[in-house]
């Protein structure tokens with residue numbers, strides 16, 4: 436990872452964020468992690484970082500899709516200092532923004548607004564941007580994303596890479612940017628081979644921003660880590676998503692996991708951080724990442740994460756690795772950061788990473804309909820894990836997912 440480059444990261448702001456964090460920490464010492472903190476600057480805008488070379492500055496924390504009680508969640512997130520907001524056609528949360536902008540037109544210019552859709556071909560984007568503007572009730576989008584690039588809706592990873600590299604994609608992206616309807620073009624990606632997408636984006640120079648599924652303990656020499664470096668070196672803004680979220684250890688952790696983790700990672704206890712706050716600090720320690728998009732669903736989650744952003748200071752590598760070990764030890768369910776080596780090791784065509792991801796949607800995120808819908812889209816052989824060597828899959832998985840425990844649940848809940 437190249438941290439010596441200048442010009443891409445606003446180091447002054449980075450250090451200021453640390454200083455503000457220290458000041459914030461002093462005023463928060465009586466609060467338990469995750470509790471509402473009555474800091475004097477509780478409603479000030481959160482620390483920001485540059486978003487690649489877009490010229491945008493974004494808060495460390497992005498409000499992801501809330502899906503329930505969206506009107507209230509958006510306003511609360513804004514009131515607590517978040518200025519980066521994520522939505523998408525499929526989330527059906529855009530009308531809440533329209534209502535918000537109609538009630539308070541000044542809000543629009545104070546936030547960075549990201550929305551997404553799934554064009555099958557580049558020219559579809561022209562119509563889609565117009566539709567999103569209409570649904571959002573605004574005359575510009577800050578960043579328009581191709582949603583879940585690499586997924587089967589695009590015909591898979593190879594077709595997605597080909598689309599990114601096509602002259603037509605460049606022409607359409609330029610046309611949209613010149614129109615001002617969307618200032619920047621990007622994509623979100625959780626595909627196991629998303630490194631290919633990042634590399635293509637770095638090489639073509641058409642993409643401004645990428646939101647990617649990310650873990651703070653990526654292997655240095657992994658394809659994804661190298662692709663992140665390539666994208667970052669070209670000034671592409673990077674946002675982390677699906678980083679584990681509040682569901683890392685379950686919404687209601689079993690036993691005294693939180694205590695155990697705080698013992699294993701003393702920095703958390705010293706800073707009075709909850710486990711999830713520690714994970715956010717680990718993510719923000721990677722200077723290539725401008726913001727973490729978190730689907731905060733209630734005021735408690737917003738308070739906890741905003742508190743983490745205000746008190747951010749980089750973590751030591753040893754602390755991040757301890758966090759990783761604790762995460763692995765507590766039965767993670769979400770596949771996050773690699774190339775699908777589990778299926779190869781297991782000798783199966785079943786998409787073990789996707790199966791566990793959809794299970795996470797169902798059991799941890801509460802997105803039961805989406806989980807079943809995504810599962811139903813898989814080909815029969817992608818669902819059939821019979822005969823797979825699940826111990827070999829677990830050994831190959833960087834997060835040591837316990838497939839023997841998880842896959843029967845996939846069949847029970849999603850089939």
Ligand code: SF4
Nearest residue numbers: 770773775777788832
């Ligand atoms: S090995 Fe683990 S992280 Fe990689 S695709 Fe499989 S489940 Fe996901």
